[in-house]
């Protein structure tokens with residue numbers, strides 16, 4: 001009788017200790033839309049278009065294939081941050097029920113909302129190349145109508161680089177990226193060859209692509225995610241070290257006017273503004289504020 005009581009006590013204590021421990025790596029997925037299988041045009045990524053319905057379903061399915069691979073590789077927790085436009089693209093009950101979903105906007109860290117030092121890895125799904133890449137589906141940087149280029153310490157940055165540096169700020173590596181072939185190449189050139197990439201389509205122009213057969217795309221996404229998490233230690237943590245100079249080249253000279261209302265921001269030529277920061281996260285947030293102001297002109 002006494003032995004049974006002690007046994008129960010030990011079992012209870014163990015279960016309390018286990019509940020407080022991570023059972024596997026914690027992964028954040030940042031999911032954009034332009035690099036999702038099947039998507040080739042802005043009408044598919046805009047909520048006011050009849051073509052949006054199927055596209056948001058494809059987005060959830062690409063993400064679900066990645067989630068499946070992560071859990072197969074032993075992930076303990078997966079958090080998905082919806083990262084496109086309204087950030088309400090994934091219909092909540094279409095996501096793999098093992099993952100949690102950050103939905104909606106605005107969010108302080110935008111496409112990287114949710115990240116902190118408790119994560120072991122980050123995955124970018126459905127990403128696109130920076131403004132001025134060809135051929136590449138829907139290439140742009142943050143805001144197509146406003147931003148011509150973003151440079152940090154002289155290096156031109158796609159969203160994938162700016163966002164990877166947020167993960168890097170918290171010492172978290174980006175282990176995988178999915179999108180079109182050009183975006184995958186751009187990601188490797190910035191984040192290194194330790195990154196696993198899965199190209200689900202090959203651009204034939206800005207608004208055209210050859211998609212992989214659907215079954216093949218989902219298989220590669222699942223297997224790629226599994227491989228990426230298994231070899232996560234080979235992925236580099238991407239850090240942009242201060243002091244940091246952010247340069248923002250705008251599409252028009254008018255867009256460079258309102259950003260200079262912020263005393264930290266200088267106009268260095270008719271359509272380029274710049275500022276410096278001793279902290280990447282502060283710099284990133286100021287960049288978003290400046291792009292928001294620029295977009296009002």
Ligand SMILES: [Zn+2]
Pocket residue numbers: 032033034083084085
């Ligand atoms: Zn997007």
